[in-house]
Amino acid sequence: MAPGAQEMVAAMTTPKVQVENLRLSYGSKEVIHGISFQIEPNEILGIIGPAQSGKTSLLRCINRTIEFTPGTRVGGTIRVDGQDTSRMKDVYGLRRRIGMVAPLPVGLPLSIFDNVAFAPRAAGMRDRKFLEPHVEKCLRQAALWDEVKDRLDSLGTKLSGGQQQRLTIARALSHQPEILCLDEFSIAIDPVTTMRIEDVLKDLRKEMTIILVTNLTQQARRLADRTMFLWNGEIIELDGSDVIFSDTPQDKRTYDYVNGIFG
Amino acid sequence: MINSRSAFSIYREKAIELLIRICGVSAIVFVFAIFFFVFRGGFPIFGDDRFGLWQFLTSPDWYPTSMSNVRYGTLALTAGTLSVTGVAMLIAVPFGLGAAIFVSEFSVGKTREILKIVIELLAAIPSIVWGFIGLTVMNPLIQKVFGVQVGLNILNAAILLALMSIPVIVSIGEDALKAVPDSYREASIALGATRWQLIYRVLLPAAKNGLLAAVLLGVGRAVGETMAVLMATGHAVHIPHSIFDSVRTLTATIAAELGEASEGSPHYSVLFLIGILLFTITFIVNLVADLVVKGVKNK
Amino acid sequence: MHDDAKPIINFAETPFTRRKQRNEKIARAIFAAMVACIVIPLILIVGYLIKEGASLITWDFLTTNPVGGMRRGGIWSAILGTFWLVVVSLLISAPIGVLAAVYLNEYAKENWFTRIVNLGVVNLAGVPSIVHALFGLGAFVLFFNMGRSIIAASLTLSIMTMPVIIASTKEALSAVPRQFREACWNTGATRWQTIWGIVLPNSISGILTGVILQVSRTAGETAPIMFTGAVFYKKIAEGNFFAYGLNDQCMALSMHLFTVTTQVTNAPHALPFAIATVLLGLVLTVNLTAIIVRSWLRGRRKW
Numbered sequence: 001m002a003p004g005a006q007e008m009v010a011a012m013t014t015p016k017v018q019v020e021n022l023r024l025s026y027g028s029k030e031v032i033h034g035i036s037f038q039i040e041p042n043e044i045l046g047i048i049g050p051a052q053s054g055k056t057s058l059l060r061c062i063n064r065t066i067e068f069t070p071g072t073r074v075g076g077t078i079r080v081d082g083q084d085t086s087r088m089k090d091v092y093g094l095r096r097r098i099g100m101v102a103p104l105p106v107g108l109p110l111s112i113f114d115n116v117a118f119a120p121r122a123a124g125m126r127d128r129k130f131l132e133p134h135v136e137k138c139l140r141q142a143a144l145w146d147e148v149k150d151r152l153d154s155l156g157t158k159l160s161g162g163q164q165q166r167l168t169i170a171r172a173l174s175h176q177p178e179i180l181c182l183d184e185f186s187i188a189i190d191p192v193t194t195m196r197i198e199d200v201l202k203d204l205r206k207e208m209t210i211i212l213v214t215n216l217t218q219q220a221r222r223l224a225d226r227t228m229f230l231w232n233g234e235i236i237e238l239d240g241s242d243v244i245f246s247d248t249p250q251d252k253r254t255y256d257y258v259n260g261i262f263g
Numbered sequence: 264m265i266n267s268r269s270a271f272s273i274y275r276e277k278a279i280e281l282l283i284r285i286c287g288v289s290a291i292v293f294v295f296a297i298f299f300f301v302f303r304g305g306f307p308i309f310g311d312d313r314f315g316l317w318q319f320l321t322s323p324d325w326y327p328t329s330m331s332n333v334r335y336g337t338l339a340l341t342a343g344t345l346s347v348t349g350v351a352m353l354i355a356v357p358f359g360l361g362a363a364i365f366v367s368e369f370s371v372g373k374t375r376e377i378l379k380i381v382i383e384l385l386a387a388i389p390s391i392v393w394g395f396i397g398l399t400v401m402n403p404l405i406q407k408v409f410g411v412q413v414g415l416n417i418l419n420a421a422i423l424l425a426l427m428s429i430p431v432i433v434s435i436g437e438d439a440l441k442a443v444p445d446s447y448r449e450a451s452i453a454l455g456a457t458r459w460q461l462i463y464r465v466l467l468p469a470a471k472n473g474l475l476a477a478v479l480l481g482v483g484r485a486v487g488e489t490m491a492v493l494m495a496t497g498h499a500v501h502i503p504h505s506i507f508d509s510v511r512t513l514t515a516t517i518a519a520e521l522g523e524a525s526e527g528s529p530h531y532s533v534l535f536l537i538g539i540l541l542f543t544i545t546f547i548v549n550l551v552a553d554l555v556v557k558g559v560k561n562k
Numbered sequence: 563m564h565d566d567a568k569p570i571i572n573f574a575e576t577p578f579t580r581r582k583q584r585n586e587k588i589a590r591a592i593f594a595a596m597v598a599c600i601v602i603p604l605i606l607i608v609g610y611l612i613k614e615g616a617s618l619i620t621w622d623f624l625t626t627n628p629v630g631g632m633r634r635g636g637i638w639s640a641i642l643g644t645f646w647l648v649v650v651s652l653l654i655s656a657p658i659g660v661l662a663a664v665y666l667n668e669y670a671k672e673n674w675f676t677r678i679v680n681l682g683v684v685n686l687a688g689v690p691s692i693v694h695a696l697f698g699l700g701a702f703v704l705f706f707n708m709g710r711s712i713i714a715a716s717l718t719l720s721i722m723t724m725p726v727i728i729a730s731t732k733e734a735l736s737a738v739p740r741q742f743r744e745a746c747w748n749t750g751a752t753r754w755q756t757i758w759g760i761v762l763p764n765s766i767s768g769i770l771t772g773v774i775l776q777v778s779r780t781a782g783e784t785a786p787i788m789f790t791g792a793v794f795y796k797k798i799a800e801g802n803f804f805a806y807g808l809n810d811q812c813m814a815l816s817m818h819l820f821t822v823t824t825q826v827t828n829a830p831h832a833l834p835f836a837i838a839t840v841l842l843g844l845v846l847t848v849n850l851t852a853i854i855v856r857s858w859l860r861g862r863r864k865w
Binding site: 063093102104109175 | 671672741742744745746747748749750751752755759760764864865
Binding site: 296383391521 | 582589593594596599610658659661664665670679682683688689690693694695701704705724752753754755775779782785789820823824845849850
């Protein structure tokens, strides 16, 4: 095989993310109890579950920002493209391959342009000739360009909530991630903006793998190929979304949660 | 995104982080160095036959330079410190808390800003200037108003210390009052309370931890003051009987006698020991105030 | 914001409510009087100082040396001494203090050790100035053999100001919300890139204010320099900014006030008042500058 082709074949057949027996403890309290699952390239995986189930913690384990919280212990293995993430020397490179969108919109106290240029600059890209079209592309992908194209110099913190959330998405896209993680992104924004972003996600899946943590079961139903029901740090069920949201999922607790009987 | 950071920029970052770590460590070193050198200066006195710790703490006879009968009793000096601080707090606490209440509850907008600036500038006046005021302004004033012979006494220093501690009490006390949630205030007003009732029945109890901390820090400030008391208390080493008595405080004693004590001599060491005593007192006072405030923050 | 300074509106005025309102006015008057008891004497005292000393304060006074046993002439040597003490001590304590605070707030892991260090730093800020004098004497003058000199006195002053600079810098850094840092880390930025790009630019006003306030504190202190490098009298050349060397002893404004007040007999009445006025003027100007810097930069806050 031609050089590079072997990697390409491997990339096409290896799952994008493999989680093997992941355990997470905050101090002495274990919050994720040895879960295992895989995510295929270019799929949209939904993760649903009640609060405090470990959804956010799981994402933070994947991009290793869990390390910034003192007192945490991680067991088990997470692989991206087959490589063990905990053994990667360049953790910053790993975080650049993963885009993260937090529940609350965060506009950095910089200009809108600098908000989106922050990550490329941190990675060493300083050339204005590259940055300007790149920033525009990311803002377009986040469905924000038209609203801010005339005021790229204004402060990111002065935008509305919905705009700041789209700015966060633009920032997440600015370092060209292979995996995009969204953590309840629509909590603080209005339904119209949510719909626009959902359309964006449907487009983005062609280029990347998407993990969508959400409390809106309808949202998972609309977007996700497969959905995982995570409860109290354990995977109750992981299946195609059509099964999870049907009248006959494999686990009764899934049906109860989806239909609002608890949670 | 491909990592295209230049090697130079990565090394520069590592160098900066190393510098930061070094500064962090040196700050820790300096903190402990103060303990070390002060204790080092004072320790030799324990080896001296003529020194006894009990006598040091409880005897009022302070004759460190006597040829024939050297005595290292600090009780009179401690009494000096306590009397001056005590009287100062008698003045500073009501006025300081009163001012804190006024700034926090009775003033708004521009008035409030101006008052806070004035209090802050009051805090900035150097202690030597206060000492000078004590000597040239308070001294004749006290003589005239109270008809006493000597105006350099406890009262003089207490007034100065009060004026120095009040800004501490006001600023921390005001923070404590501000920390009381607005919902308490709104509930009181809804029930028809007057502002005084609000303060007396709701705010003071709610803020009592922070107010206590404010007072403690004011005490710490007063106990540690050197130049002002050096110039305003007179030079009498004895246990006082009235606020018009001259005294000597622990701090003033060190300042007055350190110049004459030769390095390594017992006198030198015992002055350092007084320094250790002062250090311990103010450290404990500040520590307690810290813990009291943390109690507030944890609510 | 409980901005409500208006009296409580009563719909039904009864003797009861009228009495309540009157009590309220009395309470307000009492507290206002307490403030007045503090502020008015302060203004009177400062005014008296200026009045008694102003006659001596001329350009010559500030730029020529004392003569005649310090009874006549100016205070140039003292002013220059204070200037160098402040500059040298802050050149040491400000960079180290700020970077140490960055380390403690942004890098250090939270464990019992860092908690002790933080406790130590905060409580050291309350150490009496005479204890700093003892430390400076024992450590710099004697142990490190610097003798009584500007360098020993400046180091003593820098150890005095460092804990306060660390504490105020940490406060300024903590005021930057954590979610900004997390957003940066999520994009693969390193700790330092986040600090340099977001944290420091947005805490600079607090840091600067803290340092400026230490300038005035350093200029006003007497005890720490009395035994480590300041002297009653030293003759230096006029008009030369570099008349003092690091190993020289020096005069200082605070020390000079002490000297003229307690050590010089038959000094003209106005002289110590003039020195006090100059020192006070210096200190209050620096503090006002810090207050102005603080409110100007606070107005430009970006979130």
